[in-house]
Amino acid sequence: xxxxxxxxxxxxxxxxxxxxxxxxxxxxxxxxxxxxxxxxxxxxxxxxxxxxxxxxxxxxxxxxxxxxxxxxxxxxxxxxxxxxxxxxxxxxxxxxxxxxxxxxxxxxxxxxxxxxxxxxxxxxxxxxxxxxxxxxxxxxxxxxxxxxxxxxxxxxxxxxxxxxxxxxxxxxxxxxxxxxxxxxxxxxxxxxxxxxxxxxxxxxxxxxxxxxxxxxxxxxxxxxxxxxxxxxxxxxxxxxxxxxxxxxxxxxxxxxxxxxxxxxxxxxxxxxxxxxxxxxxx
Amino acid sequence: xxxxxxxxxxxxxxxxxxxxxxxxxxxxxxxxxxxxxxxxxxxxxxxxxxxxxxxxxxxxxxxxxxxxxxxxxxxxxxxxxxxxxxxxxxxxxxxxxxxxxxxxxxxxxxxxxxxxxxxxxxxxxxxxxxxxxxxxxxxxxxxxxxxxxxxxxxxxxxxxxxxxxxxxxxxxxxxxxxxxxxxxxxxxxxxxxxxxxxxxxxxxxxxxxxxxxxxxxxxxxxxxxxxxxxxxxxxxxxxxxxxxxxxxxxxxxxxxxxxxxxxxxxxxxxxxxxxxxxxxxxxxxxxxxxxxxxxxxxxxxxxxxxxxxxxxxxxxxxxxxxxxxxxxxxxxxxxxxxxxxxxxxxxxxxxxxxxxxxxxxxxxxx
Amino acid sequence: xxxxxxxxxxxxxxxxxxxxxxxxxxxxxxxxxxxxxxxxxxxxxxxxxxxxxxxxxxxxxxxxxxxxxxxxxxxxxxxxxxxxxxxxxxxxxxxxxxxxxxxxxxxxxxxxxxxxxxxxxxxxxxxxxxxxxxxxxxxxxxxxxxxxxxxxxxxxxxxxxxxxxxxxxxxxxxxxxxxxxxxxxxxxxxxxxxxxxxxxxxxxxxxxxxxxxxxxxxxxxxxxxxxxxxxxxxxxxxxxxxxxxxxxxxxxxxxxxxxxxxxxxxxxxxxxxxxxxxxxxxxxxxxxxxxxxxxxxxxxx
Numbered sequence: 001x002x003x004x005x006x007x008x009x010x011x012x013x014x015x016x017x018x019x020x021x022x023x024x025x026x027x028x029x030x031x032x033x034x035x036x037x038x039x040x041x042x043x044x045x046x047x048x049x050x051x052x053x054x055x056x057x058x059x060x061x062x063x064x065x066x067x068x069x070x071x072x073x074x075x076x077x078x079x080x081x082x083x084x085x086x087x088x089x090x091x092x093x094x095x096x097x098x099x100x101x102x103x104x105x106x107x108x109x110x111x112x113x114x115x116x117x118x119x120x121x122x123x124x125x126x127x128x129x130x131x132x133x134x135x136x137x138x139x140x141x142x143x144x145x146x147x148x149x150x151x152x153x154x155x156x157x158x159x160x161x162x163x164x165x166x167x168x169x170x171x172x173x174x175x176x177x178x179x180x181x182x183x184x185x186x187x188x189x190x191x192x193x194x195x196x197x198x199x200x201x202x203x204x205x206x207x208x209x210x211x212x213x214x215x216x217x218x219x220x221x222x223x224x225x226x227x228x229x230x231x232x233x234x235x236x237x238x239x240x241x242x243x244x245x246x247x248x249x250x251x252x253x254x255x256x257x258x259x260x261x262x263x264x265x266x267x268x269x270x271x272x273x274x275x276x277x278x279x280x281x282x
Numbered sequence: 283x284x285x286x287x288x289x290x291x292x293x294x295x296x297x298x299x300x301x302x303x304x305x306x307x308x309x310x311x312x313x314x315x316x317x318x319x320x321x322x323x324x325x326x327x328x329x330x331x332x333x334x335x336x337x338x339x340x341x342x343x344x345x346x347x348x349x350x351x352x353x354x355x356x357x358x359x360x361x362x363x364x365x366x367x368x369x370x371x372x373x374x375x376x377x378x379x380x381x382x383x384x385x386x387x388x389x390x391x392x393x394x395x396x397x398x399x400x401x402x403x404x405x406x407x408x409x410x411x412x413x414x415x416x417x418x419x420x421x422x423x424x425x426x427x428x429x430x431x432x433x434x435x436x437x438x439x440x441x442x443x444x445x446x447x448x449x450x451x452x453x454x455x456x457x458x459x460x461x462x463x464x465x466x467x468x469x470x471x472x473x474x475x476x477x478x479x480x481x482x483x484x485x486x487x488x489x490x491x492x493x494x495x496x497x498x499x500x501x502x503x504x505x506x507x508x509x510x511x512x513x514x515x516x517x518x519x520x521x522x523x524x525x526x527x528x529x530x531x532x533x534x535x536x537x538x539x540x541x542x543x544x545x546x547x548x549x550x551x552x553x554x555x556x557x558x559x560x561x562x563x564x565x566x567x568x569x570x571x572x573x574x575x576x577x578x579x580x581x582x583x584x585x586x587x588x589x590x591x592x593x594x595x596x597x598x599x600x601x602x603x604x605x606x607x608x609x610x611x612x613x614x615x616x617x618x619x620x621x622x623x624x625x626x627x628x629x630x631x632x633x634x635x636x637x638x639x640x641x642x643x644x645x646x647x648x
Numbered sequence: 649x650x651x652x653x654x655x656x657x658x659x660x661x662x663x664x665x666x667x668x669x670x671x672x673x674x675x676x677x678x679x680x681x682x683x684x685x686x687x688x689x690x691x692x693x694x695x696x697x698x699x700x701x702x703x704x705x706x707x708x709x710x711x712x713x714x715x716x717x718x719x720x721x722x723x724x725x726x727x728x729x730x731x732x733x734x735x736x737x738x739x740x741x742x743x744x745x746x747x748x749x750x751x752x753x754x755x756x757x758x759x760x761x762x763x764x765x766x767x768x769x770x771x772x773x774x775x776x777x778x779x780x781x782x783x784x785x786x787x788x789x790x791x792x793x794x795x796x797x798x799x800x801x802x803x804x805x806x807x808x809x810x811x812x813x814x815x816x817x818x819x820x821x822x823x824x825x826x827x828x829x830x831x832x833x834x835x836x837x838x839x840x841x842x843x844x845x846x847x848x849x850x851x852x853x854x855x856x857x858x859x860x861x862x863x864x865x866x867x868x869x870x871x872x873x874x875x876x877x878x879x880x881x882x883x884x885x886x887x888x889x890x891x892x893x894x895x896x897x898x899x900x901x902x903x904x905x906x907x908x909x910x911x912x913x914x915x916x917x918x919x920x921x922x923x924x925x926x927x928x929x930x931x932x933x934x935x936x937x938x939x940x941x942x943x944x945x946x947x948x949x
Contacts, residue, residue, distance in 0.1 A: 003844065003847050006847050006853065007751075007843060007847075008750070008751055008752075009750075013853070014752065017747060017752050017753065020743065021747055021752065021753055021758070024744055024747060024761070025758075027821070028761040028764070028825070029761060031765075031776060031777070031780060031821065032764055032768075034776075034787055035776050038787075046785060047784075047785045049785070049793075049801075050787075050790035050794055051787060051790055094669050094670040094673060095670055097666035097667070097669070097670070098666060098667045098669070098670035098671065100666060101662070101664070101665075101666035101667035102663075102667060104659075105660065105662055105663025105666065105667075106656065106659055106660050106663060107660070107663040107667055108660075110663075113667070113671070115938050117670075117674065118934070119931070119934040119938070120674060120678055122930055123678070123682075124881060124882050124903060124926045124930050125882070125884070126884070126906045126907060126923045127681075127685055127923045127924065127927035127930075128678060128681035128682060129681075129910075129923070130681075130685055130688060130910055130916060130919060130920050131681040131684035131688065132681045134700070134916075135681070135684075151677065153673055153674075153677060154674065154678055157670055157673060157674055161670060172378065172380060174376040174377060174378060174379075174380030175380050175382065177342075177345075177347050177374070177376065178374070178380040178381075178382070178441075179382075180346075180366070180368070181345060181367045181372065181373065181394075182368075182393050182394035182397055183367075183394050183397035184393075184397045186658055186662035186663075186666075187662060188397065190666075193382055196384040197382075197383055211767055214769065215767075215769035215770060215771070217769070217770060217884070217885040217888070218884050218885065218907075221888070222907075222911060231769070232769050232770075232771035232772070232885070233771075235769070235775055236771050236774075236775070236888070238775075239774075239775040246779050246782075246785065249775060249779060250775075250779060253772040253775045256769060256772050257767065257768045257769055257772045260767045260768075260769070261764055261767045261768065263767070264763040264764065264766065264767035265760050265764070265767075268759055268760060268762075271763060271829075272759070272763075272829050272832075346655050347655050348655070348656060349654045349655070349656045349657070364654055365654070366655050366658060367655055
């Protein structure tokens with residue numbers, strides 16, 4: 001048996017692999033395919049038993065109605081965009097320097113701090129939600145987009161710090177020493193050398209933070225009422241309200257997930273490298 | 283501080299770099315201790331030693347990249363312990379070069395001037411001049427990843443040169459090059475030094491590299507300087523057993539024994555053979571010593587001992603032959619290719635003047 | 649440049665300067681709520697006419713937990729849910745990671761399929777599955793009937809046991825991709841020279857898997873188990889959208905119970921006590937995670 005055959009397996013293993021991959025594709029894709037299909041089908045086709053998938057039932061009406069009638073969805077998307085962009089930008093602005101300091105600069109007890117930061121990311125939201133809710137209502141900041149953006153820092157800041165710290169740990173020490181010899185101080189080294197070579201992990205951290213903020217539901221549920229409602233709340237309410245208008249429900253859901261899915265697909269390699277590696281390396 | 287380092291006429295009597303009882307420890311681990319070195323203006327000095335001997339730490343302390351925990355560092359007579367690297371006016375070439383991967387060659391070389399707020403036009407002019415002298419003009423727009431190993435090396439040197447520094451530091455710059463390129467780069471650096479005469483401190487673990495490039499070598503071991511001298515002194519008159527065994531390839535052969543006086547001369551019996559020691563060693567009978575013999579000092583056909591050939595290793599210009607006898611084994615270096623075969627019996631001779639004698643306990647040469 | 653700080657000192661000062669803002673923000677957002685949450689759990693908190701009245705009752709809320717039938721139910725549901733989810737997710741993810749690590753599984757399409765379920769918002773995911781599992785028109789019913797598995801349409805979310813299991817299925821579907829990515833990263837870190845050595849040593853493919861792959865993956869799998877346990881304890885959106893805890897509290901998980909007690913029943917002190925139980929469980933798991941990651945870190949350096 002050649003080594004190539006040994007590594008890749010004979011016909012039996014190949015067949016099993018093909019079968020496994022096919023199962024995997026069906027398992028992962030089927031619900032998403034059904035999401036897209038449902039959003040494109042007329043109500044009468046959807047409530048047929050079994051659903052009638054004939055092409056003449058395809059329509060864009062669901063999207064037209066959802067976009068045209070549900071002002072809440074538009075506002076929700078706008079709110080989500082503001083919240084996600086705000087919390088991602090602030091998390092990067094504060095988190096990147098912190099991650100650099102924890103990874104490379106001799107901050108006392110840097111490892112302990114880093115692990116504490118990570119532990120906060122694992123906090124169940126409910127554990128802090130109650131006092132947070134009480135304080136924020138006392139301050140009259142309920143139903144405020146920026147309030148939500150700040151609260152989201154509680155998980156986005158740790159995510160950003162953790163992803164970037166993993167990367168910064170791997171930067172060759174020679175680069176920083178060379179910069180020091182060349183006359184750059186710590187801040188200029190960070191700005192001119194470290195950040196420019198960290199674009200992929202910065203991108204991964206940004207995408208990750210954005211997706212987490214865009215999708216967050218629990219804090220949004222307890223900290224917003226109406227004007228600051230984000231997309232997940234709108235979708236949840238929509239599903240409660242129009243739960244029999246399936247096509248429109250799916251159209252709304254699809255609209256809400258498309259931005260992050262596109263981001264995730266475009267930046268998938270960065271996400272995999274940035275986050276999966278970061279979680280393993282510590 | 284002015285943008286262009288101003289170079290005063292160096293005072294020849296003041297050492298360019300001086301270390302006085304410098305020590306460095308991380309917690310309880312002592313990396314360097316009592317390092318004393320005085321390097322003259324324009325001298326090329328190498329810190330040589332195995333990994334972990336403290337040579338890179340010493341270099342970093344001179345550069346200002348690490349603080350020393352004790353002692354003083356003086357550059358041109360001025361104490362610089364508390365100064366940052368930029369204030370010390372030193373340039374450095376790093377292991378693997380540490381070129382900025384996102385900057386072009388021109389940006390890499392010019393970065394240090396940019397950090398010193400040199401006007402853009404002047405940066406361009408100086409970078410162009412340096413690039414021309416290093417034959418890098420045609421690659422100025424490329425990224426480091428698009429360069430050959432030799433070109434990267436020259437960019438790293440250009441980055442150091444453009445500053446016109448008083449001192450050059452080299453941190454194992456050739457350690458990841460292949461053998462041929464390493465020898466070529468070594469020659470380039472030596473020629474550069476001969477041309478510019480800038481005081482240089484070079485770190486390596488490669489004894490041959492150190493021998494070939496240096497005016498003087500400081501051999502380090504476990505955080506201390508064991509010997510500081512010219513290549514010839516280090517090779518021919520090693521201060522310690524450690525230095526003797528670190529320098530030279532194949533390694534010096536060390537054998538321990540007890541001194542006996544025969545015919546009025548100090549000797550050491552080794553099995554059936556008897557090695558005569560040099561008079562000036564000043565040993566006394568009964569003293570436990572180690573004797574060292576370098577391969578090129580073992581002559582075939584002498585009458586010091588009779589031995590069996592164990593191993594014949596031709597390397598081209600010479601052949602290394604390992605000989606066994608009942609008192610131990612020795613390596614001899616013969617010119618060209620040898621016709622000796624394993625199992626043959628030969629006799630060998632060693633001139634007493636070529637035998638190095640070390641005290642068994644202290645390791646110091648006698 | 650009058651400063652006399654050395655390189656190392658400057659790096660230390662700059663480090664503190666760079667790390668401080670992030671830490672201050674985190675402490676500002678989290679410090680008070682964490683402490684206050686512990687305090688609330690020790691109080692009886694009543695809302696009357698918009699004002700909050702608290703009276704200290706020590707561990708009273710926690711004593712109440714022990715006797716509370718609903719809490720016991722929620723704890724058992726959570727235990728079942730978490731254990732089942734961890735086992736399913738890790739096993740499926742490992743299988744998928746192995747598939748995608750095989751040369752046949754390299755095409756980028758497969759990785760796209762992994763990030764899509766990860767990116768879908770849990771709420772959108774729940775809404776989607778609510779439709780898939782719909783009792784009258786759901787595609788699952790249609791599919792299973794067409795295949796002859798069921799005779800009549802089933803109310804999947806209507807019976808206690810099946811409701812919890814479907815909740816599980818939906819969350820497994822959503823959680824698998826990320827853990828698979830994690831394990832795939834681990835698989836790709838196994839040095840290929842080890843497989844070459846195993847081949848030279850005459851190990852069968854299964855032996856190579858048993859003696860090279862599995863030992864190398866032990867750390868990654870352990871990390872995946874701990875992280876997935878933490879994530880399982882956080883599930884909320886799914887319950888909220890799909891079942892609201894029903895039927896008959898069959899899908900009430902501890903997280904949801906804490907929410908319901910606090911925000912629906914306005915029993916704030918008691919809700920905080922439940923939240924603290926989850927908090928402590930998570931904290932223990934986080935410590936375990938850190939223990940697992942650290943040796944890996946030491947070996948990497």
